[in-house]
Amino acid sequence: MSGQSTAAAGPRKVCVIGWPVKHSRSPLIHNTWLERHGIDGEYTKFAVEPAELVDTLRYLPTLGFRGANVTVPHKKAAFEALSPFVDPPAERLQAVNTIYRDPDTGDMRGTNTDGTGFLIHLNQSVPGFHGKTAVVLGAGGAARAIVDALEKEAGMSVRLVNRTVARAAAMVADIDLKATVYGWDNLEQALTGADLVVNTTSLGMAGQPPLDIDLAPLPDTAVVYDIVYAPLETDLLKQARARGLATVDGLGMLLWQAAPGFEKWFGQKIDAEDVAAARTVVEADLMKETN
Numbered sequence: 001m002s003g004q005s006t007a008a009a010g011p012r013k014v015c016v017i018g019w020p021v022k023h024s025r026s027p028l029i030h031n032t033w034l035e036r037h038g039i040d041g042e043y044t045k046f047a048v049e050p051a052e053l054v055d056t057l058r059y060l061p062t063l064g065f066r067g068a069n070v071t072v073p074h075k076k077a078a079f080e081a082l083s084p085f086v087d088p089p090a091e092r093l094q095a096v097n098t099i100y101r102d103p104d105t106g107d108m109r110g111t112n113t114d115g116t117g118f119l120i121h122l123n124q125s126v127p128g129f130h131g132k133t134a135v136v137l138g139a140g141g142a143a144r145a146i147v148d149a150l151e152k153e154a155g156m157s158v159r160l161v162n163r164t165v166a167r168a169a170a171m172v173a174d175i176d177l178k179a180t181v182y183g184w185d186n187l188e189q190a191l192t193g194a195d196l197v198v199n200t201t202s203l204g205m206a207g208q209p210p211l212d213i214d215l216a217p218l219p220d221t222a223v224v225y226d227i228v229y230a231p232l233e234t235d236l237l238k239q240a241r242a243r244g245l246a247t248v249d250g251l252g253m254l255l256w257q258a259a260p261g262f263e264k265w266f267g268q269k270i271d272a273e274d275v276a277a278a279r280t281v282v283e284a285d286l287m288k289e290t291n
Contacts, residue, residue: 012039012040012041012042012066012265012266013041013042013043013044013063013064013065013066014030014041014042014043014044014065014066014067014068014069014261014265015043015044015045015046015065015068015069016043016044016045016046016068016069016070016071017046017048017053017056017068017069017070017071017074017078018045018046018047018048018070018071018072018073018074019047019048019049019050019072019073019074020047021045021046021047021048021071022045022047024045024071025254025282025285026043026045026069026071026254026258027043027044027045028278028281028282028285029254029255029258029278029281029282030043030258030262031043032274032277032278032281033262033266033268033270033274033277033278034266036274036277037266037268037274039266039268041265041266046068048074050073050074050077053074053077053078053081054077054081057078057081057082057099057108058081060099060108061101061108066100066101066265067098067099067100067101067108067261067264067265068098068099069097069098069099069258069261070096070097070098070099070110071097072141075095075096075097075112075141076094076095076141078095078096078099078110079093079094079095079096079110082096082099082108082109082110083110085102085107085108085109085110086109086110086111087109087110087111087112089111089112089113089115089116089148090110090111090112092148092152092175092176093112093114093115093144093145093148093175094174094175095112095141095144095145096110096111096112097111097112097113097114097257098110098111098112098113098260098261098264100261100264100265101264111260112145113257113258113259113260113261114142114145114146114149114253114257115145115146115148115149115153116149116256116257116260117252117253117254117255117256117257117258117259118145118146118149118227118253118256118257119149119150119153119154120252120256121248121252121253121255121256122196122223122225122248124252124272125246125248125252126223126246126248129196129223131156131195131196131223132156132157132195133156133157133158133159133193133194133195133196134150134154134156134157134158134159134194134195134196134197134198135158135159135161135190135191135194135196135197135198136150136158136159136160136161136179136198136200137161137162137197137198137199137200137201137211137213138161138162138199138200138201139160139162139164139167139168139171140200140201142200142227143160143171143200144171144175146198146200146227147160147171147172147177147179148175148177150196150198151177151178151179156195156196157178157180158177158178158179158180159179159180159182159190159194160172160177160179160180160181160182161181161182161183161184161186161187161190162181162182162183162184163183163184165181165182165183168181169181187213188214188217191213191215191217191218192217192218193217193219194217194218194219194222195219195221195222195223196222196223196224196225197215197218197222197223197224197225198225198226198227199211199224199225199226199227199228199234199236200227202228203228204226204228204234204235204236205228205230205234206230206231206289210234210235210236211226211234211235211236213236215239215240215243215245218243218245220243220244220245222245222246223245223246223247223248224236224237224240224245224246224247224248225247225248225250226247226248226249226250227250227253228249228250229249229250229251229253229254229282229286230286230289231286232249232250232251232283232286233249234249237249251279251282251283252275252279254282255275255278255279255282256275258270258278259274259275
């Protein structure tokens with residue numbers, strides 16, 4: 001977004017923009033890292049209605065913000081507002097989750113770190129994972145980033161399963177993916193022989209119905225990844241553990257997708273110890289919610 005930048009000096013303020021945004025754990029994560037590294041900064045929540053998004057992004061620097069995270073339902077609209085000042089991941093996904101100031105031009109730019117965060121957590125949770133076939137459940141915003149990362153970075157063949165086949169097919173065409181689309185009634189066929197299953201739907205989240213599927217078609221070597229992190233152990237993960245399958249919860253993806261933005265905003269690289277510290281803080285907060 002050219003022409004709306006200000007000098008880099010000033011308060012180190014960053015926010016997460018969403019509607020609603022009250023539920024976001026991003027401030028817990030970033031403020032933990034600010035404290036750990038002794039950085040004079042602040043990360044807050046900024047509730048923005050869809051109709052106000054473009055103006056909000058335009059005046060972020062004027063309001064004292066050096067950047068922002070973008071969450072539901074604004075990621076696609078943020079991409080459209082910031083184009084052409086977007087990085088390749090955001091260009092491919094047509095969605096922005098991180099906004100930062102370009103150090104060379106001073107313009108606000110958009111990028112997308114969801115796929116990177118997903119893959120880092122997968123590889124750390126299951127060292128040496130080299131699966132060939134993945135099943136992704138759901139065709140929402142998170143699925144876009146995850147399927148893109150699995151195909152273009154991990155080199156996996158993806159089977160995309162969604163209740164509305166047309167929506168899944170449109171997503172594949174929209175961002176030039178190669179995934180094979182399945183309806184929910186063909187889930188058993190999709191799961192057969194898969195090395196990785198990823199739930200990107202809200203099913204299993206606190207307050208939502210459980211994800212009711214049968215994991216029997218999976219081989220014993222399969223990995224089950226649920227991006228839901230509240231609760232940390234969903235019914236899907238419990239079922240997978242009962243079968244002896246490797247499991248990955250959704251909190252690590254949230255943490256690792258946050259790390260690149262923090263480095264861009266505050267100049268501090270985030271390592272595994274930082275992520276572990278923030279995870280402890282978020283887990284404690286999740287426990288308070290369930291007790």
